[in-house]
Amino acid sequence: MARLTESNVKIAREIIGRYPRPKSATIPLLHLAQEQDGYVTNEAMSHIADLVGCTAAEVLGTCTFYEMFKMEPVGKYVINICGTMSCALLGAHELMHHAEQQLGIRAGSTTPDGLITLEHAECQAACTEAPCLQVNYRYRFRVTTEGIDQLIDDLRGAKLTEEIPPHGTVARVRQHIPVNVGVGAVDPDTVSTAPAWLAVKEEAK
Amino acid sequence: MSESSATTSARPRRRVVNLPAHVGPTRASAYVCEAVSCLSMQSHDVLLGLGERVAAAGLTDVEVKRVGCLGLCAAGPLVQIPETGELFAHVVPDNLGGIVEALAAAVPGGERVPEAPFFSRQLRIVTENSGRIDPESLEDYVASGGYQALRTVLSTMTPAEVRDEIARSGLRGRGGAGYPTGLKWNTVAKAIGSPKYVICNADEGDPGAFMDRSVLESDPYRVLEGMAIAAYAVGASIGYVYCRAEYPLAVSRLHKAIQAAGRSNYLGASMLDTEFSFEVDIRQGAGAFVCGEETALIASLEGGRGTPRTRPPYPAVAGLWHQPTLINNVETFANVAPIIRKGGSWFAGLGTATSKGTKVFALAGRVVNTGLIEVPMGTTLREIVFDIGGGIVDGRAFKAVQTGGPSGGCIPSEFLDMGVDYESLIGVGSFMGSGGMIVMDETSCMVDVARYFMDFCREESCGKCVPCRVGTTQLFMLLERITTGEATMDDLAQMERLGHMVQRTSLCGLGQGAPNPIFSTLRYFRDEYVAHIVDRVCPAGVCSIEPAPVST
Ligand SMILES: Cc1cc2nc3c(=O)[nH]c(=O)nc-3n(C[C@H](O)[C@H](O)[C@H](O)COP(=O)(O)O)c2cc1C
Numbered sequence: 182m183a184r185l186t187e188s189n190v191k192i193a194r195e196i197i198g199r200y201p202r203p204k205s206a207t208i209p210l211l212h213l214a215q216e217q218d219g220y221v222t223n224e225a226m227s228h229i230a231d232l233v234g235c236t237a238a239e240v241l242g243t244c245t246f247y248e249m250f251k252m253e254p255v256g257k258y259v260i261n262i263c264g265t266m267s268c269a270l271l272g273a274h275e276l277m278h279h280a281e282q283q284l285g286i287r288a289g290s291t292t293p294d295g296l297i298t299l300e301h302a303e304c305q306a307a308c309t310e311a312p313c314l315q316v317n318y319r320y321r322f323r324v325t326t327e328g329i330d331q332l333i334d335d336l337r338g339a340k341l342t343e344e345i346p347p348h349g350t351v352a353r354v355r356q357h358i359p360v361n362v363g364v365g366a367v368d369p370d371t372v373s374t375a376p377a378w379l380a381v382k383e384e385a386k
Numbered sequence: 387m388s389e390s391s392a393t394t395s396a397r398p399r400r401r402v403v404n405l406p407a408h409v410g411p412t413r414a415s416a417y418v419c420e421a422v423s424c425l426s427m428q429s430h431d432v433l434l435g436l437g438e439r440v441a442a443a444g445l446t447d448v449e450v451k452r453v454g455c456l457g458l459c460a461a462g463p464l465v466q467i468p469e470t471g472e473l474f475a476h477v478v479p480d481n482l483g484g485i486v487e488a489l490a491a492a493v494p495g496g497e498r499v500p501e502a503p504f505f506s507r508q509l510r511i512v513t514e515n516s517g518r519i520d521p522e523s524l525e526d527y528v529a530s531g532g533y534q535a536l537r538t539v540l541s542t543m544t545p546a547e548v549r550d551e552i553a554r555s556g557l558r559g560r561g562g563a564g565y566p567t568g569l570k571w572n573t574v575a576k577a578i579g580s581p582k583y584v585i586c587n588a589d590e591g592d593p594g595a596f597m598d599r600s601v602l603e604s605d606p607y608r609v610l611e612g613m614a615i616a617a618y619a620v621g622a623s624i625g626y627v628y629c630r631a632e633y634p635l636a637v638s639r640l641h642k643a644i645q646a647a648g649r650s651n652y653l654g655a656s657m658l659d660t661e662f663s664f665e666v667d668i669r670q671g672a673g674a675f676v677c678g679e680e681t682a683l684i685a686s687l688e689g690g691r692g693t694p695r696t697r698p699p700y701p702a703v704a705g706l707w708h709q710p711t712l713i714n715n716v717e718t719f720a721n722v723a724p725i726i727r728k729g730g731s732w733f734a735g736l737g738t739a740t741s742k743g744t745k746v747f748a749l750a751g752r753v754v755n756t757g758l759i760e761v762p763m764g765t766t767l768r769e770i771v772f773d774i775g776g777g778i779v780d781g782r783a784f785k786a787v788q789t790g791g792p793s794g795g796c797i798p799s800e801f802l803d804m805g806v807d808y809e810s811l812i813g814v815g816s817f818m819g820s821g822g823m824i825v826m827d828e829t830s831c832m833v834d835v836a837r838y839f840m841d842f843c844r845e846e847s848c849g850k851c852v853p854c855r856v857g858t859t860q861l862f863m864l865l866e867r868i869t870t871g872e873a874t875m876d877d878l879a880q881m882e883r884l885g886h887m888v889q890r891t892s893l894c895g896l897g898q899g900a901p902n903p904i905f906s907t908l909r910y911f912r913d914e915y916v917a918h919i920v921d922r923v924c925p926a927g928v929c930s931i932e933p934a935p936v937s938t
Contacts, residue, residue, distance in 0.1 A: 199667060201707060202688065202689070202707060204688065204689040204690075205687060205688050205689045205707075206689065207689035207690070208669070208670075208671075208672055208686065208689060209669070209670070211672070212631075212670065212672065233689065235689075239690075242690075242691055243689060243690055243691055246674060246691040246692060246693075246848075247671075247672030247673050247674050247692070248672070248673035248674060249631060249671075249672040249673035250672055265593040265594075265838065265842055266593045266594055266751075266788065266824050266835070266838055266839070267593070267594060267750045267751055267824055269838055270751060270752065270824070270826070270830060303591070303593070303675060303842055303845060303846065304591065304592070304593035304594065304595075304842070305632060306590060306591075306595065306596035306599050306630075306632070306633070307422070307423065307596060308593070308594050308595075308596065308748055308750035308751075308756075308822065308824065309423070309459045309460060309596075309748060309749070309750045309756035309757055309758070310423055310426075310459060310756075311750065315632065318631070318632050318634055319634070320422055320423075320426050321426065322423060322426050322427070351631050351632075351634055351670070352631060352670045354634075354637050354638055354641045354668070354670075367581045367623070367624065369579075369580075369581055369707050369708070369709050372580065372581060373579070373580055374580055375580045375621055376580070376581070376621065376622075376623045376663065377661065378660070378661035378662045378663065379545070379621045381661050382544055382545055382618075382661070382662070383544060383545060383546070
């Protein structure tokens with residue numbers, strides 16, 4: 182729980198290398214830090230600041246803006262119950278109430294065993310499947326109160342470990358663009374000419 | 387429908403698709419929908435089971451394949467036999483006999499659209515491949531006409547000719563505001579500065595809308611092809627797709643598509659053996675609705691808080707890293723390849739005078755057939771809600787349809803025969819937005835609806851400008867007072883005044899549009915507000931209001 186590990190620093194440098202301005206890598210690196218520790222630690226933020234060349238306060242400022250970044254430990258599973266229009270019309274409130282009762286916690290907090298965090302969410306873009314929720318950003322559709330009970334049982338019984346990766350890993354999809362097909366991070370400060378192909382094409386007429 | 391199946395017990399990890407290869411020409415095929423909705427209802431098991439059953443039945447001329455969204459999400463999991471047009475709904479993995487029989491009996495006669503109005507009333511351009519091709523197969527995309535447009539562009543057209551073709555088509559941005567796409571491309575192309583960038587806005591967050599997710603999940607190559615053509619037209623070599631992180635399936639399919647396209651020279655250096663180079667990277671957001679606003683999106687890409695800034699300068703002139711930047715929506719890019727393939731005039735022949743082509747809508751709420759639909763611009767609300775949507779559930783009465791998300795409004799039944807386009811929606815006090823359509827019946831309280839959207843805006847306001855940060859919270863509190871029966875008519879007047887101020891003085895579209903749900907419900911359903919305030923009753927029976935104290 183701390184700074185980025187050796188191997189994550191390697192990944193971080195690769196991500197930074199894709200941008201002409203290192204600071205642009207801040208959000209991917211925050212995702213990486215969250216993947217490592219389950220939440221974003223202060224040490225990781227300072228480390229990111231060092232890596233991208235800005236102040237820790239700037240990284241903190243960015244981090245706190247985004248709902249997905251957690252500044253303190255959350256459950257292994259974060260349940261987001263959508264409460265926006267379509268879901269609200271079809272009983273999202275009752276679902277949330279039921280979930281709170283079943284888990285014995287209020288929305289926005291974590292069960293004492295550290296397994297489940299319950300949260301309100303804005304539209305999760307599955308309005309035809311209302312009411313819906315996401316567990317670590319994996320969908321559950323047309324959820325009923327029995328469905329919630331079942332879900333909680335399954336999470337407690339570790340039955341969904343294969344299907345639902347732990348919280349914090351949602352940005353694991355990383356790109357490795359082979360150097361021979363990549364165009365590379367072109368620094369707008371050093372390059373200011375139009376791409377070579379453009380002249381060829383415009384003249385082709 | 388088997389609503390509980392979505393949340394039932396553990397399922398085995400997704401197994402690798404290893405379907406029996408059929409020999410010779412295909413006589414019949416089974417298209418198994420693997421969009422996220424059907425996937426959550428075990429459609430992957432349906433796919434595998436069907437493969438086994440078909441093999442066991444010795445049907446060597448039958449192909450079983452995974453496809454993207456078939457559209458009728460409410461009836462999933464879906465399996466379609468395109469040769470006969472048969473559509474199987476609510477398919478369960480251990481009851482596939484009927485489908486296997488139908489496959490054995492199918493007589494090839496070319497593709498037919500299923501006869502139900504849900505399908506026959508639609509016109510598919512953006513979603514033409516959804517439910518037809520395997521979204522993870524480049525070969526499938528190419529076989530269905532994919533990358534023809536890019537080939538044509540790179541081999542026979544100059545960038546200016548491409549821009550002219552897009553301008554001729556009359557295509558307007560599908561991200562909400564409807565800015566003419568050709569005009570935007572020209573501005574970026576003519577802007578001074580290099581390098582230039584292309585950004586695909588896939589931060590879809592409008593409540594009620596999920597067409598961008600569906601396009602990325604069902605046909606990711608189409609978006610990449612559109613972006614490549616755009617990059618060529620404006621003189622850019624680098625593109626980013628800024629995608630909502632809450633869409634892991636879309637991100638993963640897009641990622642696979644970028645990899646495969648790169649391997650086959652549809653992306654990268656010297657594409658398709660020409661001088662043109664274009665690279666695409668995915669950027670995942672981190673859960674902020676406002677990052678869909680273009681200047682906020684750029685701030686986020688640059689590593690900062692996702693707050694908008696004043697425009698001008700527009701991103702077309704000074705965008706990412708202060709360079710000229712083209713930002714278009716997913717659906718906008720998805721229209722590009724068909725326009726090049728069939729010509730701008732073809733596209734301009736569809737739709738209405740000011741709004742060309744089609745629009746994808748997410749039909750949701752109290753309607754029978756919920757799902758993603760694509761119709762020509764100008765299709766009436768009645769056709770959408772009653773013919774395609776199958777009417778209101780439980781045979782109740784239609785009350786209103788909400789379009790345009792938190793910047794939009796509620797359209798009452800008197801406008802059911804209005805054709806839907808950018809202008810007509812604004813004319814009735816609503817907005818196109820990204821295409822959400824939430825149908826409401828008499829069980830919905832319009833004040834409560836306004837309160838929901840204001841809650842959303844208050845929650846998602848970035849806090850940079852005061853009118854939006856403070857105004858949305860104040861408006862929300864006033865709406866709360868009304869829905870709990872504590873408000874006076876003075877509060878209502880105050881709410882209207884404040885709404886106008888927030889609308890006029892906010893920095894970006896979030897605040898400027900936030901009072902719209904209030905204005906539109908006041909315009910058509912003022913009596914409901916008055917009933918809450920004066921009579922202290924909620925006519926729809928949604929809000930719980932203490933009865934008025936009996937005066938003596
Ligand atoms: C609060 C707010 C949220 C927005 N969200 C999105 C969005 O999720 N997707 C999108 O494409 N455009 C969104 N827009 C519009 C963009 O700012 C921009 O106009 C659009 O991406 C341009 O693409 P187009 O010309 O293809 O429509 C949003 C605008 C505002 C003010």
